[in-house]
Amino acid sequence: MPTRSREVHKLDRTDRRILEALQSDGALNNQQLAEAVGLSPSPCLRRVRALEEAGIILDRVTVLDHKKLGLSLTAIILIGMDRHTPERFEAFEQQVADYPEVQECYLITGQDADYMLKVVVPDMDHYHEFLLNQITRIPGVSGVHSSFVLRRVIDSTALPLKYLEAEG
Known part of the structure; x- marks a missing residue:
């Protein structure tokens, strides 16, 4: 597994809103994301690309129901x-x-x-x-x-962004 940079990136409130929205629903298209965070589509797309290039957004995945697929x-x-x-x-x-x-x-x-x-x-x-x-x-x-595991009590991939220091 490649070693990732340990550099901590400062994020502003808009970047945090983008990350929170994507953690909640990774399937949002750029238009929906822009509306959710109060940006127009072009600046929203630029910010998402910058977050990807900085290695903050690693991937967008689909979460499957393991039990419905027979993985109990x-x-x-x-x-x-x-x-x-x-x-x-x-x-x-x-x-x-x-x-x-x-x-x-x-x-x-x-x-x-x-x-x-x-x-x-x-x-x-x-x-x-x-x-x-x-x-x-x-x-x-x-x-x-x-x-x-008898029961999943909390099963989340979302990071607690409330601990990030916001710039601006």
Whole structure:
């Protein structure tokens, strides 16, 4: 995964309104977005392009209902590695990036694990197969602890923009 710039960009109120509107509905076209934030279409499009070029807007995606698609089981997997070397971590990360079941992967601290994965599969049989035939076969995996989601209480991709300092 490429390293992104850690530079913090200052945003004005209009940029924040654009980001809030897009987080709420990423399918807004430029005309709808411009109306929602109180701009004319041309300046709105310029601002969105500037936010994309600055790497603030990374992508626009469609969120699917996993249960309606038969993906009823969500697991959180904590994974321990046998060696803490850049090569071992890079190999692990490259391997899990190829698994469509893995929705999120975090290198973590503060647990008896090195990685936390969020995995979505149809059922426990598929999870068992995924765990035994893919995860535990990755070189360096020395321990696995699984937890299963009973209910999604909060499931959001929106960032809390209220913490951003607004310019202007």
